Amino acid sequence: MIIKKAEFIISNTHVAKCPQDGKPEYAFIGRSNVGKSSLINMLTGKKGLALTSSTPGKTQLINHFLINDEWYLVDLPGYGYAQRGKEGRRKIQEIIDIYLDEREDLTCLFVLLDCRHEPQEIDLDFITLLGESEIPFAIIFTKTDKISTSRLNENITHYKNTLAETWEELPPLFFTSSEQHKGKDELLNYIESINKSLKINLN
Ligand code: GTP
Ligand code: MG
Numbered sequence: 550m551i552i553k554k555a556e557f558i559i560s561n562t563h564v565a566k567c568p569q570d571g572k573p574e575y576a577f578i579g580r581s582n583v584g585k586s587s588l589i590n591m592l593t594g595k596k597g598l599a600l601t602s603s604t605p606g607k608t609q610l611i612n613h614f615l616i617n618d619e620w621y622l623v624d625l626p627g628y629g630y631a632q633r634g635k636e637g638r639r640k641i642q643e644i645i646d647i648y649l650d651e652r653e654d655l656t657c658l659f660v661l662l663d664c665r666h667e668p669q670e671i672d673l674d675f676i677t678l679l680g681e682s683e684i685p686f687a688i689i690f691t692k693t694d695k696i697s698t699s700r701l702n703e704n705i706t707h708y709k710n711t712l713a714e715t716w717e718e719l720p721p722l723f724f725t726s727s728e729q730h731k732g733k734d735e736l737l738n739y740i741e742s743i744n745k746s747l748k749i750n751l752n
Pocket of ligand 2 (some may be wrong): 600608
């Protein structure tokens with residue numbers, strides 16, 4: 550799929566104020582600083598579309614971007630950012646929880662994980678919760694330019710083994726580098742295949 554058009558539509562703190570036109574929606578979630586906003590910019594080819602920062606905690610709202618007039622990419626706030634303080638973390642968690650609970654247009658949630666790190670409890674707990682809530686999701690390993698291929702393979706194997714302890718079947722896995730524009734075609738093709746299956750089901 551080629552992205553011909555990508556436009557910012559609206560930022561919200563609550564799902565009730567999100568677009569109500571029923572278009573399929575693909576959201577990016579993960580810990581602060583994992584690279585959610587950078588990935589949206591890389592996929593759309595628009596550098597300043599989603600706001601990025603080297604300081605964690607940049608995205609604090611639910612941000613909708615309309616793609617090719619047909620579907621949405623959604624940039625969500627990062628979870629678990631310690632320096633936000635207890636109250637700040639609670640507020641962000643509430644935005645995320647209500648969005649996941651109530652957003653019927655959410656077609657697939659992409660959980661971003663930094664490929665450099667060992668499996669972290671906060672991410673594993675979040676993934677378990679998605680299973681319990683039956684939210685369709687896929688995993689994206691980000692920042693692959695930051696480590697060697699052999700290290701990447703080791704880390705991915707470790708992650709797969711950890712996931713296999715709780716999951717019979719692994720979710721789709723993607724590998725990206727926003728810096729080196731890697732993983733773009735794979736992700737966009739995956740989204741396109743889901744969009745197509747939705748159209749077939751609607752007909
Ligand atoms: P929050 O909005 O705070 O939750 O963060 P985020 O997940 O949206 O992360 P963001 O895209 O703002 O990126 C955080 C930092 O990581 C920035 O300094 C980016 O330049 C850097 N970064 C993101 N993706 C990559 C990547 O693929 N490779 C490298 N080397 N750096 C990256
Ligand atoms: Mg962000």
